Amino acid sequence: MEPLYKQVYQSIKKNIINGQYAAGDRVPSEKELSDSFQVSRITSKKALELLVSEGLVFRQRGKGTFVSEDSTDNPENDVKETNKFLVGLIVPDLDDSYVSKVVSSIEEAANHRCFVILKRTNGSIDKEADAIRQLIDFGVDGLILYPAHAEHYGSEILKMVITEYPFVLIDRTFKGVAAAFVSTDNIRAAQQGINHLFELGHEYVGVLGPATAETTTVVDRFNGILRAYEEQNRIVNRQLWCSDLKKSLPSSISKDIKPEHDVEIIKEHLQKHPEITAIFALEYNIAVLAKRAAEELGLRIPEDLSIICFDAYDNNLSGWEFTHLRQNEKEMGRLALNRLLEMMNGSSSIKKEFLDVELIEGDSTRPIH
Template sequence: MEPLYLKILRDLEDKIASGQLAAGDQLPTEKELAEQYRVSRITSKRALNELEQQGLIKRTRGKGSFVTSTNTENTNTNRVLLLLPFTDDVAIGNLSGSILPVMQDAHYELMIATYDFLNTHTTQDIKNEFDGLIYYTEDENQHLDVLFELSFADFPIVLLDKEVTDLKLPSFLADNLAGGKEACDYLVKAGHKKIAYLFGNHHHPQSTRQRYLGYIQSLMENDITFHTSFEEDTTEKERLVDYVKHNQITAFVCENDITAIEAMRTLRQAGFLIPADISLVGFDNIQAAAFVDPPLTTISQDFKAIGESAGKALLSWIKTKQKPNSQKIPVTLFVRESTKEITA
């Protein structure tokens, strides 16, 4: 359901755009609008504040609100901001490279910046300079104040890689749960029954938790009782080797490719053969995954589809004023030489 203040805002925008309210005309007061639309004065005040921020009206204490422009199109900047945690986003699939063509086709400029941009720009700066924001969520708890302020003002924002459930913003990310399940399903079909999940560090972001739950779902569906508990951390070299020997592990679903490659190196140094003794599946399909020895079986995220979907959704939101739905983009299993079938 559309917020009540948006109803007032849209009606006044339409009257200004159509000329029904011309430059210099006085608008109804907060009290009059509240009575007309049967809302609180806080609601009517928010609608007038939005019009003032758009530059369509000027509000003067003791005098009222007056139309300054009859052209709503002038409020569009045709610019979108993409905020990333790194200067070079190759590590996260070159998302900017997939978003840029979408913006260019729509004649929008894409400005790419790191989180440092938020140290020198306020939320009002962002609203004045851009029509929308694409934000890569490295940490669900980071920049909540900025995202909330912009969201509260109905500024179009779409998130990449992770959801921030408290803000209810549309998110575009890989289907991590399905990926964890597919990786484990593959190992089960290859005959493995002692399959462990390998976490990369003590910090378990949303994407990792989803992959882990997919792993658990696969084991449950295949009636396999052994599983790694969420609290276990076997990243230390000695602990990893002891864990494998103690539990007779034959395969790992790894949080990501870096974790898988490091584990592969540790296990080989301890005398294990890959994949003869232990199979490993990674996640992300980074460039190095195809060139390690042996090449790594991994789950690939479709960063191109993620970026394109996010860009198109944001442009639609800007044009139609309708918030899009979140999307989980399917993943793909790439089978290489770090895994093998085992016989009973």
């Protein structure tokens, strides 16, 4: 069975070809089609957009949608078919290797299937809202959104939920938002990371996280660590944890913060807790700062201090790399696009998909048995 928007589209197209709607006639509006076919405004909007893309109708702002002059010249309708969707992709920035790989995977998956328009927000909630409005006003059929660092979602996201506009969240979601999303299983991944340190004999593990610690991604990673302690009947000492680091946050938040700021915080933390033998950095950039802080204190990695983190920098010419949890960015992008295409084709189910990580043993950890 064809998607609802295709059924509406075919009905109007048929009426244009058989002359029921002559050149210059106004066709029903989104609301009129919605009422007539008992479908959502989003569905009727898609139907009209497809007619516009084929040249059968044209829109006049403030007046409506009208039949094109040449749309009925050929009864067989020799207009070139173009069923490719237009997808909006919103990300914080492309400076992060992880985000760049997700974007690349989406573009690769979109090849010959749809067109992608990319917008960057620099991690700003306001820019994110503007990007959503601009892309929807431009006429994209759906959105893939990598949300900015925030505990709460913005009004534009809520509008998409209420209007059933097709969109998929990647990497993180929001509490109380009924939205499709694709993410790493951060709870399980963090468990895997801390358990690796336990297996190496580390009992005093310092956990380093970003200052904005209320995103679902970061919360899940903290919770995964707690679960690992609980399952192994170990006592958690949160005094060894530090979540005051800001340089790894998006540029809209951290642009005026120098790396030295976080390096000094980490140095003070390590000096305050000399019993720490391993660091679990919840983000790659934090691991880089932790390594620098340790070395400035005269600590050797991994002889004196082990470090494990999420992700790693692929273009590392030195050959040295962190022991890290590699996320499956390629699969994340592919699944996000496939899910969005399903939704734009009429699927209404909200899927939440979680991906496993792979533990890569690098040069930054060692056993201390």
